[in-house]
Amino acid sequence: MYKQRGLLIVLSGPSGVGKGTVRKELFQQPDTNYEYSISMTTRSPREGEQDGVDYFFKSRQEFERRISEGGLLEYAEYVGNYYGTPLDYVNATLDAGRDVFLEIEVVGAAQVREKVPDGLFIFLAPPSLSELQVRLVGRGTEEADVIASRVLKARDELEMMNLYDYVVENDEVSKACDRINAIVTAEHCRRERVEKRYLQMLEGE
Numbered sequence: 371m372y373k374q375r376g377l378l379i380v381l382s383g384p385s386g387v388g389k390g391t392v393r394k395e396l397f398q399q400p401d402t403n404y405e406y407s408i409s410m411t412t413r414s415p416r417e418g419e420q421d422g423v424d425y426f427f428k429s430r431q432e433f434e435r436r437i438s439e440g441g442l443l444e445y446a447e448y449v450g451n452y453y454g455t456p457l458d459y460v461n462a463t464l465d466a467g468r469d470v471f472l473e474i475e476v477v478g479a480a481q482v483r484e485k486v487p488d489g490l491f492i493f494l495a496p497p498s499l500s501e502l503q504v505r506l507v508g509r510g511t512e513e514a515d516v517i518a519s520r521v522l523k524a525r526d527e528l529e530m531m532n533l534y535d536y537v538v539e540n541d542e543v544s545k546a547c548d549r550i551n552a553i554v555t556a557e558h559c560r561r562e563r564v565e566k567r568y569l570q571m572l573e574g575e
């Protein structure tokens with residue numbers, strides 16, 4: 371029997387827009403049906419972050435070994451650290467017919483677009499650049515110079531918005547989650563219709 375692979379959902383957008391917040395909220399909802407792919411990074415853990423839960427924290431040497439072995443679906447260097455998506459987990463989960471959710475920055479998302487063109491690409495946008503800065507300052511996890519470089523980077527990141535299937539504004543976390551859930555549901559319906567049509571055409575041969 372023809373079994374459709376799971377859907378690869380990619381949530382991206384500038385640092386500080388609220389990707390992590392929205393993702394955590396989505397995964398707290400009881401009816402969420404996607405599997406979260408935990409990324410690998412060379413960044414040091416922040417207070418309260420756990421290895422294997424928030425990230426797989428690796429040395430630069432170990433990360434570069436994974437790159438050379440082809441073990442990452444995508445990776446990017448972001449403000450001095452590597453971040454990447456382990457390939458095996460994504461493939462195994464999609465093959466089992468389950469959806470995978472990636473929360474990654476825009477350079478990595480563009481690599482995934484090349485490799486998985488039938489993924490669902492959602493760009494999370496801030497209400498404004500000044501609100502983005504307010505959120506980064508409010509989070510209080512970076513020094514002023516890092517915040518400044520992230521806001522500067524956000525201008526380039528916003529230009530990549532048109533490469534995405536959908537742009538979701540993160541004005542309020544619960545509204546952003548509702549929009550993402552609606553988009554995923556609509557995409558499932560679309561894929562089911564395509565699959566049905568495909569099977570009908572095969573039967574007609």
Ligand SMILES: Nc1nc2c(ncn2[C@@H]2O[C@H](COP(=O)(O)OP(=O)(O)O)[C@@H](O)[C@H]2O)c(=O)[nH]1
Binds near residue numbers: 410
């Ligand atoms: N390309 C890529 N980006 C990632 C990955 N995991 C996290 N990121 C992104 O890397 C950036 C920095 O992440 P982090 O240091 O945790 O800071 P924060 O997201 O701003 O709290 C964010 O834009 C993340 O979405 C990954 O596996 N691949």
Ligand SMILES: Nc1ncnc2c1ncn2[C@@H]1O[C@H](COP(=O)(O)OP(=O)(O)O)[C@@H](O)[C@H]1O
Binds near residue numbers: 385392
């Ligand atoms: N819709 C929102 N309204 C106001 N503040 C928000 C909203 N979404 C996230 N935030 C806050 O903005 C900051 C950055 O959010 P975070 O999820 O860490 O962003 P990202 O993962 O995109 O870097 C956090 O302090 C978070 O609480």
